[in-house]
Amino acid sequence: MWMEPSVYPQLSKDGDIIIGGIFSFHSSWEVTDLIYLVKPQPLKCMSLDVKALQYSQSLMFAVEEINNSSSLLPGVSLGYTIYDSCTSKAVGVQVAMALVNGNEKLVSSEVCTKPAQVQAIIGETFSSASMAIAKSIGPFSIPLISHYATCECLSDKKKYPSFLRTIPSDYHQSRALAEMVRHFGWTWVGAIRRDDDYGNSGMAAFTQAAQQWDICLEYSLPFFKTYSQEKVLRIIEQIKSSTSRVIVGFVDPSDIEILLDVFLEHNITGYQWVGTEAWILNPLLATLDKHNILQGAIGLAVPKAKVTGSAIFTKYWETIFHCKYKAKNDSEDSPSCTGEEELSEMNNIFSDMSLMPYFNNVYKGVYAIAHTLHDLLGCKETCSTKKQPDPLTFLEQLRMVRFKTKEGEEIYFDKNGDPAARYEVINWQTSKERQHEFVTVGLYDSTFPVNSRLTLNLSSIVWAQNTNKVPISVCSESCPTGTRKAVQKGKPVCCFDCIPCAEGEISNITDSIKCEQCYQDYWSNTHRNECIKKEIEYLSYEETMGILLTAVSIVGAFMTLIILIIFFKYKNTPIVKAHNSELSFLLLFSLTLCFLCSLTFIGQPSEWSCMLRHTAFGINFVLCISCVLGKTIVVLMAFRATLPGSNVMKWFGPPQQRLSVLAFTLIQVLICVLWLIISPPFPFKNQKLYKDKIILECHLGSSIGFWAVLGYIGLLASLCFLLAFLARKLPDNFNEAKFITFSMLIFCAVWITFIPSYVSSPGKFTVAVEIFAILASSFGLLFCIFLPKCYIIILKPEKNTKKQLIGKIQNK
Numbered sequence: 001m002w003m004e005p006s007v008y009p010q011l012s013k014d015g016d017i018i019i020g021g022i023f024s025f026h027s028s029w030e031v032t033d034l035i036y037l038v039k040p041q042p043l044k045c046m047s048l049d050v051k052a053l054q055y056s057q058s059l060m061f062a063v064e065e066i067n068n069s070s071s072l073l074p075g076v077s078l079g080y081t082i083y084d085s086c087t088s089k090a091v092g093v094q095v096a097m098a099l100v101n102g103n104e105k106l107v108s109s110e111v112c113t114k115p116a117q118v119q120a121i122i123g124e125t126f127s128s129a130s131m132a133i134a135k136s137i138g139p140f141s142i143p144l145i146s147h148y149a150t151c152e153c154l155s156d157k158k159k160y161p162s163f164l165r166t167i168p169s170d171y172h173q174s175r176a177l178a179e180m181v182r183h184f185g186w187t188w189v190g191a192i193r194r195d196d197d198y199g200n201s202g203m204a205a206f207t208q209a210a211q212q213w214d215i216c217l218e219y220s221l222p223f224f225k226t227y228s229q230e231k232v233l234r235i236i237e238q239i240k241s242s243t244s245r246v247i248v249g250f251v252d253p254s255d256i257e258i259l260l261d262v263f264l265e266h267n268i269t270g271y272q273w274v275g276t277e278a279w280i281l282n283p284l285l286a287t288l289d290k291h292n293i294l295q296g297a298i299g300l301a302v303p304k305a306k307v308t309g310s311a312i313f314t315k316y317w318e319t320i321f322h323c324k325y326k327a328k329n330d331s332e333d334s335p336s337c338t339g340e341e342e343l344s345e346m347n348n349i350f351s352d353m354s355l356m357p358y359f360n361n362v363y364k365g366v367y368a369i370a371h372t373l374h375d376l377l378g379c380k381e382t383c384s385t386k387k388q389p390d391p392l393t394f395l396e397q398l399r400m401v402r403f404k405t406k407e408g409e410e411i412y413f414d415k416n417g418d419p420a421a422r423y424e425v426i427n428w429q430t431s432k433e434r435q436h437e438f439v440t441v442g443l444y445d446s447t448f449p450v451n452s453r454l455t456l457n458l459s460s461i462v463w464a465q466n467t468n469k470v471p472i473s474v475c476s477e478s479c480p481t482g483t484r485k486a487v488q489k490g491k492p493v494c495c496f497d498c499i500p501c502a503e504g505e506i507s508n509i510t511d512s513i514k515c516e517q518c519y520q521d522y523w524s525n526t527h528r529n530e531c532i533k534k535e536i537e538y539l540s541y542e543e544t545m546g547i548l549l550t551a552v553s554i555v556g557a558f559m560t561l562i563i564l565i566i567f568f569k570y571k572n573t574p575i576v577k578a579h580n581s582e583l584s585f586l587l588l589f590s591l592t593l594c595f596l597c598s599l600t601f602i603g604q605p606s607e608w609s610c611m612l613r614h615t616a617f618g619i620n621f622v623l624c625i626s627c628v629l630g631k632t633i634v635v636l637m638a639f640r641a642t643l644p645g646s647n648v649m650k651w652f653g654p655p656q657q658r659l660s661v662l663a664f665t666l667i668q669v670l671i672c673v674l675w676l677i678i679s680p681p682f683p684f685k686n687q688k689l690y691k692d693k694i695i696l697e698c699h700l701g702s703s704i705g706f707w708a709v710l711g712y713i714g715l716l717a718s719l720c721f722l723l724a725f726l727a728r729k730l731p732d733n734f735n736e737a738k739f740i741t742f743s744m745l746i747f748c749a750v751w752i753t754f755i756p757s758y759v760s761s762p763g764k765f766t767v768a769v770e771i772f773a774i775l776a777s778s779f780g781l782l783f784c785i786f787l788p789k790c791y792i793i794i795l796k797p798e799k800n801t802k803k804q805l806i807g808k809i810q811n812k
Contacts (some may be wrong), residue, residue, distance in 0.1 A: 015079025022123035062366035127151035147361035155416035164417035172421030174205035195222035216494035275299030286436035296464035302357035421446035482528035557595035587627035610698035618709035622668035675705030746780030
């Protein structure tokens with residue numbers, strides 16, 4: 001809209017250096033039709049806004065205080081020129097240009113000897129208007145210091161090089177809000193934003209920060225007070241159909257006023273509101289919210305301010321409370337002021353202290369200008385010059401200014417022209433009179449380390465619907481330990497399923513996005529939330545199976561020794577002498593070693609036990625089979641020797657028998673030595689058989705060596721079985737060949753069944769199968785060959801005669 005070029009200031013004061021002010025004294029203007037035939041009339045402002053008057057009073061108060069100060073700008077007087085922008089961006093730009101260019105009517109004919117332009121401008125209140133003004137005066141390097149405009153976009157120094165502010169940027173507020181929302185565990189929230197630069201920019205910053213904190217927005221709805229009813233209904237329907245219970249409101253108080261009526265009309269209550277500094281401390285909203293729609297709201301507010309040391313405030317205090325600050329000798333009858341009176345109890349527009357932080361921002365802006373001038377003008381006891389500094393020089397110095405207020409607050413601007421971000425966390429609580437109260441429940445300070453910026457007193461917070469329990473607003477419940485999050489297809493990352501970790505993987509934190517693999521010797525527990533050391537499994541002496549096998553081995557060795565003692569005691573009896581006592585004793589000795597070698601298979605495998613168990617087993621069994629083979633050959637040769645003219649026994653006498661046993665055994669020794677030299681057995685952790693166990697076993701090293709040892713034993717056993725089978729029916733009362741046949745039959749059956757059992761048995765049962773085979777075959781040899789003889793020796797001594805042994809042959 002076109003404006004009258006001659007616009008006059010509303011408030012002004014002459015001085016050596018002038019500070020400009022732009023405030024919206026009116027909140028609207030009269031709309032007129034433009035006919036484009038005549039020059040438009042000047043804008044007619046309407047609806048006086050008392051807040052803007054209070055902002056201007058803060059500027060005027062600060063100027064008066066500085067002019068009365070003897071330490072700040074001594075000898076230099078500050079003046080001000082304050083304009084009304086009428087909440088219009090166009091008027092705001094116009095009056096800004098008037099301030100910059102000195103577009104005032106002269107009231108006298110005197111020659112103007114001082115610059116007409118202002119040193120800096122305080123204002124504007126709203127972000128959109130500040131953007132327009134800052135972009136217009138930026139080329140002139142005239143600073144614009146806003147007390148209220150929080151849009152993050154104004155931190156862009158390329159677009160707004162001369163813009164500064166004494167209120168934190170929405171960048172910090174958005175991050176503080178996101179951090180606060182995450183602190184309460186709300187990962188699924190809705191948002192309503194004012195459809196202008198303030199709301200859209202602020203919500204964009206909040207969304208970006210929310211993503212870093214894993215917060216999802218179910219919806220982000222634009223709203224403006226001029227929206228049609230149809231648009232508003234669409235917004236309401238989307239909120240009603242949502243599942244989130246938290247609403248972040250990046251809006252203006254006027255928007256909230258409208259939303260309160262709409263929410264009440266559609267019976268939308270019980271939502272947890274999160275507010276910005278724009279409305280969270282607004283007392284009018286607290287008065288309008290009679291149905292507790294905003295009950296429990298929590299949000300950020302500019303910290304409360306305190307301005308002291310002025311006579312004007314003393315008079316103000318005395319006026320509104322009808323009291324008097326009395327001197328010692330004052331005898332007036334009016335009540336005394338204590339300074340503890342509560343402004344909140346006064347129902348007066350000027351006693352509304354909720355805007356005091358913003359008044360203080362205006363105050364700090366004026367003082368920033370004064371301190372910058374103080375430095376540039378070389379002020380000590382008095383200023384060396386009153387000349388207005390060059391705008392660019394002043395702007396650069398203003399960006400670097402740093403000072404403390406009387407209350408001790410440090411004021412400075414960062415590289416973007418923004419102050420340090422400090423907020424109070426405000427909670428709406430219902431008093432006994434069922435009125436909303438603003439209670440400070442925490443603080444946020446961006447200058448602190450990341451993890452300690454936000455401090456909250458959770459126990460003092462009252463939530464929506466007047467409860468003490470933190471509301472829950474999540475798309476999916478947190479995944480417990482032992483599970484991981486899997487995002488649901490087509491939905492935001494906050495909507496997920498909880499998938500149990502696989503075997504061998506764990507997650508020991510809630511909401512883990514992946515499961516961690518346990519280290520090699522560890523495995524996941526039942527709950528998949530801890531890696532525990534894998535169970536070590538081997539055939540030990542402490543377990544039942546190990547104890548039983550050990551007992552059987554010892555019993556077998558003990559029985560063998562008893563039989564050996566019996567044979568030694570009755571070595572001169574016919575039955576012992578007739579069946580080759582020398583080989584019998586050697587066989588009994590080797591069987592004792594076979595029983596004992598099974599003990600090397602029990603216990604935790606070590607290098608020596610792994611090498612000993614297979615080689616000792618292989619050599620001992622070859623020694624046994626060699627003895628049995630020798631006895632079988634002796635039976636055959638002895639029968640041939642009884643035939644007329646036969647002299648075969650001279651070729652297989654005792655020396656030949658010893659040599660054959662030695663030769664057969666040395667071959668096995670040679671096989672074992674080669675095995676141990678080339679690739680010996682070694683202890684091995686088998687982690688492939690079981691996922692949650694480590695099987696300690698002896699790796700064969702060279703499997704060829706192992707099967708060569710078994711193969712050689714099998715070859716001798718087969719040969720022995722064949723010869724014994726041929727000799728089983730030779731005419732003899734006590735033909736040993738048939739007992740050897742039975743023993744070899746058992747031996748071969750055991751070791752034939754051993755092979756598939758050995759291959760298929762898992763873990764320690766592999767070792768148990770091998771021990772069982774050793775014990776079974778050893779008992780087979782012991783019982784079949786020696787028990788019949790012991791029976792005759794002990795129980796049937798009458799048959800242990802030479803006559804009995806040869807009687808059958810004679811009968812034949």
